[in-house]
Amino acid sequence: MASRTEIKPGQALPTVTKKITTASILQFESCGVLQKENIHNNPELAKKRLGTTYAIASGRMSITFAAEIMRKFFGPDVFNHTGTVNLKFLKPVKDGDTITVTGAVSGTEDVDGESHVSVDLFCENQDGDRTAVGIGTAVIK
Amino acid sequence: MADSPLKLFVYDDVVIGEELGSYEYILTQEMVDNFRASVEDPDASFPTLGVKHDATAFAMVYDDQIGTVNAGNQVEFFNPPIVGKKINVTGRISDKYLRRDKPYIVLEATAVDEDGRMLEKLSTYQLKKPDELGKKWHPEQK
Numbered sequence: 149m150a151s152r153t154e155i156k157p158g159q160a161l162p163t164v165t166k167k168i169t170t171a172s173i174l175q176f177e178s179c180g181v182l183q184k185e186n187i188h189n190n191p192e193l194a195k196k197r198l199g200t201t202y203a204i205a206s207g208r209m210s211i212t213f214a215a216e217i218m219r220k221f222f223g224p225d226v227f228n229h230t231g232t233v234n235l236k237f238l239k240p241v242k243d244g245d246t247i248t249v250t251g252a253v254s255g256t257e258d259v260d261g262e263s264h265v266s267v268d269l270f271c272e273n274q275d276g277d278r279t280a281v282g283i284g285t286a287v288i289k
Numbered sequence: 290m291a292d293s294p295l296k297l298f299v300y301d302d303v304v305i306g307e308e309l310g311s312y313e314y315i316l317t318q319e320m321v322d323n324f325r326a327s328v329e330d331p332d333a334s335f336p337t338l339g340v341k342h343d344a345t346a347f348a349m350v351y352d353d354q355i356g357t358v359n360a361g362n363q364v365e366f367f368n369p370p371i372v373g374k375k376i377n378v379t380g381r382i383s384d385k386y387l388r389r390d391k392p393y394i395v396l397e398a399t400a401v402d403e404d405g406r407m408l409e410k411l412s413t414y415q416l417k418k419p420d421e422l423g424k425k426w427h428p429e430q431k
Contacts, residue, residue: 164330208362232366234361236414
């Protein structure tokens with residue numbers, strides 16, 4: 149993990165690559181406390197509501213992937229207590245896709261003895277299409 | 290709130306700041322294991338993301354016949370949840386707006402455990418006209 153003195157703008161975060169399958173989408177959907185049919189676990193409902201021929205992965209899976217690279221970069225002691233992730237979803241993620249999540253430090257600011265670090269975050273599929281973009285932040289004391 | 294009859298969701302009737310109430314659940318090891326397996330991250334610290342706190346709060350109040358597409362999420366992490374602890378979630382509709390003539394609502398949920406530890410604050414930007422997004426993704430299906 150990166151220490152405060154090492155973090156510089158442009159520095160890359162660890163990359164993760166995730167294979168998305170129907171099984172992983174359904175397993176993610178089963179994590180809730182309220183089991184309901186939705187566009188993630190029911191292709192027919194996705195077709196009715198979105199016009200797609202497939203169910204789409206929850207955007208929260210991409211949030212989790214982005215949180216993973218943030219945690220690996222800052223360390224859990226920092227990220228799990230000060231971190232944020234903010235993603236905008238651009239394209240659907242579905243069974244068979246491979247999503248690669250990357251990030252780079254966009255800026256640092258010293259505030260009251262703490263280092264506030266901002267990161268640009270990107271999710272891309274196997275075709276190079278961006279499926280989500282956003283920012284993450286963490287505070288190093 | 291889970292015992293109350295669901296209200297039919299009507300976009301025009303939604304009021305910014307509307308409270309969605311609260312609910313509780315106990316985080317189990319099975320939930321953690323299931324979540325970590327689904328995202329292929331054995332150290333994933335916030336299985337609460339899989340519970341979809343804000344969307345669950347909404348679904349416990351509203352019968353949504355329109356459906357939704359998640360346009361974005363914003364999450365603040367404060368403390369990882371602990372297995373066996375009761376988690377209390379409070380939800381509300383924090384915003385509502387039109388963008389390019391498309392209706393959006395913003396759901397917000399705050400999660401605190403039984404010891405009063407703040408866990409996470411989650412917001413979701415929901416497009417309440419999902420067919421429009423489907424057309425954008427697949428213009429050939431218009």
